[in-house]
Amino acid sequence: xxxxxxxxxxxxxxxxxIDDNYNIIFSDTISTTEIRNEDTAKIISEDIGKLxxxxxxxxxxxxxxxxxxxIGIGVPASVENNLIIDANNLGLINADIVxxxxxxxxxxxxxxxxxxxxxxxxxxxxxxxxxKSLYMITLGTGIGGCFIYGGKVIEGCNNAAGEIGHMVIDxxxxxxxxxxxxxxxxxxxxxxxxxxxxxxxxxxxxxxxFFAALKSGNKIAESVFNNYLDYLxxxxxxxxxxxxxxxxxIGGGISAVGDTLLFPLxxxxxxxxxxxxxxxxxxxxxxxxxxxxxIIGAALxx
Amino acid sequence: xxxxxxxxxxxxxxxxxIDDNYNIIFSDTISTTEIRNEDTAKIISEDIGKLxxxxxxxxxxxxxxxxxxxIGIGVPASVENNLIIDANNLGLINADIVxxxxxxxxxxxxxxxxxxxxxxxxxxxxxxxxxKSLYMITLGTGIGGCFIYGGKVIEGCNNAAGEIGHMVIDxxxxxxxxxxxxxxxxxxxxxxxxxxxxxxxxxxxxxxxFFAALKSGNKIAESVFNNYLDYLxxxxxxxxxxxxxxxxxIGGGISAVGDTLLFPLxxxxxxxxxxxxxxxxxxxxxxxxxxxxxIIGAALxx
Numbered sequence: 001x002x003x004x005x006x007x008x009x010x011x012x013x014x015x016x017x018i019d020d021n022y023n024i025i026f027s028d029t030i031s032t033t034e035i036r037n038e039d040t041a042k043i044i045s046e047d048i049g050k051l052x053x054x055x056x057x058x059x060x061x062x063x064x065x066x067x068x069x070x071i072g073i074g075v076p077a078s079v080e081n082n083l084i085i086d087a088n089n090l091g092l093i094n095a096d097i098v099x100x101x102x103x104x105x106x107x108x109x110x111x112x113x114x115x116x117x118x119x120x121x122x123x124x125x126x127x128x129x130x131x132k133s134l135y136m137i138t139l140g141t142g143i144g145g146c147f148i149y150g151g152k153v154i155e156g157c158n159n160a161a162g163e164i165g166h167m168v169i170d171x172x173x174x175x176x177x178x179x180x181x182x183x184x185x186x187x188x189x190x191x192x193x194x195x196x197x198x199x200x201x202x203x204x205x206x207x208x209x210f211f212a213a214l215k216s217g218n219k220i221a222e223s224v225f226n227n228y229l230d231y232l233x234x235x236x237x238x239x240x241x242x243x244x245x246x247x248x249x250i251g252g253g254i255s256a257v258g259d260t261l262l263f264p265l266x267x268x269x270x271x272x273x274x275x276x277x278x279x280x281x282x283x284x285x286x287x288x289x290x291x292x293x294x295i296i297g298a299a300l301x302x
Numbered sequence: 303x304x305x306x307x308x309x310x311x312x313x314x315x316x317x318x319x320i321d322d323n324y325n326i327i328f329s330d331t332i333s334t335t336e337i338r339n340e341d342t343a344k345i346i347s348e349d350i351g352k353l354x355x356x357x358x359x360x361x362x363x364x365x366x367x368x369x370x371x372x373i374g375i376g377v378p379a380s381v382e383n384n385l386i387i388d389a390n391n392l393g394l395i396n397a398d399i400v401x402x403x404x405x406x407x408x409x410x411x412x413x414x415x416x417x418x419x420x421x422x423x424x425x426x427x428x429x430x431x432x433x434k435s436l437y438m439i440t441l442g443t444g445i446g447g448c449f450i451y452g453g454k455v456i457e458g459c460n461n462a463a464g465e466i467g468h469m470v471i472d473x474x475x476x477x478x479x480x481x482x483x484x485x486x487x488x489x490x491x492x493x494x495x496x497x498x499x500x501x502x503x504x505x506x507x508x509x510x511x512f513f514a515a516l517k518s519g520n521k522i523a524e525s526v527f528n529n530y531l532d533y534l535x536x537x538x539x540x541x542x543x544x545x546x547x548x549x550x551x552i553g554g555g556i557s558a559v560g561d562t563l564l565f566p567l568x569x570x571x572x573x574x575x576x577x578x579x580x581x582x583x584x585x586x587x588x589x590x591x592x593x594x595x596x597i598i599g600a601a602l603x604x
Contacts, residue, residue: 180539275462281460
């Protein structure tokens with residue numbers, strides 16, 4: 001079966017056709033329109049429709065006996081009833097981009113939240129390949145979560161499962177924008193790491209600065225990183241105690257530092273986790289697919 | 303289909319045969335042997351085997367054309383490979399009670415942790431009937447959790463999912479016996495409620511004393527209960543943010559106070575939960591089946 005996946009981002013739109021082995025056999029990228037008004041949804045629909053049409057035509061020459069079955073689109077937003085609920089960066093609120101794309105391509109189109117798409121990709125084709133249950137934790141401005149069990153995203157009754165950024169780990173802690181105190185993402189998101197470091201060393205303005213400082217042996221960065229790891233391992237251990245997935249995959253930009261993050265995190269978690277008897281423990285890995293996860297996961301969602 | 307469920311407790315063993323509508327059509331109870339030595343497993347096997355045989359015989363007169371398909375046994379312990387791993391109250395460690403019961407009855411026998419059995423019962427026949435996903439929270443000496451999704455217990459890679467009692471909600475808080483600080487059950491278990499109350503009013507020795515004091519307008523009890531509800535609602539809201547199940551069912555002895563617990567808990571949770579868009583929210587209910595949950599859930603596990 002061949003499926004087309006689209007990764008709709010704030011600056012680019014990438015699309016690709018994947019085969020049954022999760023290989024991307026054709027792909028292309030265009031810029032996302034910069035227009036933000038009542039026409040945005042229509043323009044994006046047409047752009048995705050044309051990009052998809054182009055790939056489908058290339059595919060036809062490649063495999064004239066086969067057909068692309070459906071299109072999955074990963075969007076930086078909540079999704080309900082195949083509508084984009086809140087893609088604030090794109091100015092799309094309760095927006096329908098699906099019907100326009102179906103009109104152009106003649107194919108069924110399904111939207112999926114982009115973090116969930118990335119988790120699906122890691123489950124089938126990335127760090128979690130071969131496991132039954134995977135929890136993906138994405139460290140970014142906030143912290144996103146996605147639980148995949150038996151190949152399916154656990155969506156929740158309102159399609160909003162995975163808000164682990166708003167799991168309280170310090171009931172008397174920092175005030176969170178959700179109204180509670182001490183949420184996981186107030187301490188363990190990439191943003192929290194940078195702002196905690198910047199508060200101690202004003203020359204640190206982003207993750208790149210931070211990890212450069214850490215690598216150079218900056219004592220402030222080391223101390224901030226140790227605190228960060230305490231909080232991150234606390235939240236990761238909570239998820240393990242609650243769900244005991246086969247694997248937890250850490251994604252988001254910060255995961256690019258790989259073992260710098262993974263090794264001390266694993267060490268801490270193995271000491272904290274509550275397992276009474278079994279020697280089987282949740283594995284911890286860094287996300288593997290990065291740039292291609294969006295396309296692969298969106299394709300796998302259909 | 304007819305199935306036999308057994309609830310193996312520290313003082314009594316209850317068994318019942320249920321029909322397809324989850325009605326218990328025959329049941330009986332015996333005392334659990336008080337012998338705690340190397341013969342305990344054998345004695346318990348024989349007792350359960352005989353009790354089951356008696357019910358199966360009664361069933362044969364009732365429905366000679368039908369047959370009991372299998373036996374499920376709820377045990378107060380972790381279960382691995384159909385062994386009782388740690389029923390400390392019964393003195394059963396890595397114990398096989400299954401083969402003896404199969405020998406006597408000729409039926410397949412499956413063990414399930416008793417808290418999971420209760421959750422299955424609530425899912426199919428109790429407070430969660432008709433839902434797709436249920437999270438059961440049992441407030442007792444500790445806090446147990448069980449997530450049921452699409453009719454199946456989410457067991458975890460090591461069969462140990464549901465350790466929500468060891469979800470940290472106060473990273474700098476009370477030292478827990480698991481080695482971490484600020485675990486949910488250190489604040490929101492029934493034991494924590496009683497010991498927090500006793501620290502303020504030494505006449506309170508158990509849950510009954512506590513709720514009597516609360517009912518009589520005791521100001522200390524009111525204040526302790528308010529704190530307790532703050533912690534309980536924190537943990538419950540965490541589970542909702544992570545999983546967004548259709549329903550959370552509150553069980554355990556303390557849940558017998560019903561609305562005294564449920565109303566203020568619901569009020570707090572509805573203010574804390576993080577839902578950005580949807581008006582669909584996780585429902586909160588008190589467990590419904592109590593005494594029969596063990597038999598029904600054990601039967602449903604096979």
